[in-house]
Amino acid sequence: MLRRMQTSRARQRQELLRELATQETIHVANSSEVRAIEAIKALQRIQDGTYGICVDCGRNIPAARLQVKPEATRCVGCQSEHEERTALRRGDWYDVQARSA
């Protein structure tokens, strides 16, 4: 009985984590919420066994980068490409120019 309760609690927690990880709330969240969501996503990737693997190119993210930014999902090259793509989609030319200046 106790064992079954623990199992269902673990499953509930996993479902909650998955739900939080898939919610598209980042654009309305403040920076501490964003950090919390990123931490949860990182835990999810640890569970999935995909932590430390770049989501774009599939190569290992260098350990030095993960030490600085444990929630990183992309290697440095893919991350800067991703940020440029995202900024371009939003029409934030100013951001792109400011970053590359």
Ligand SMILES: [Zn+2]
């Ligand atoms: Zn990459």
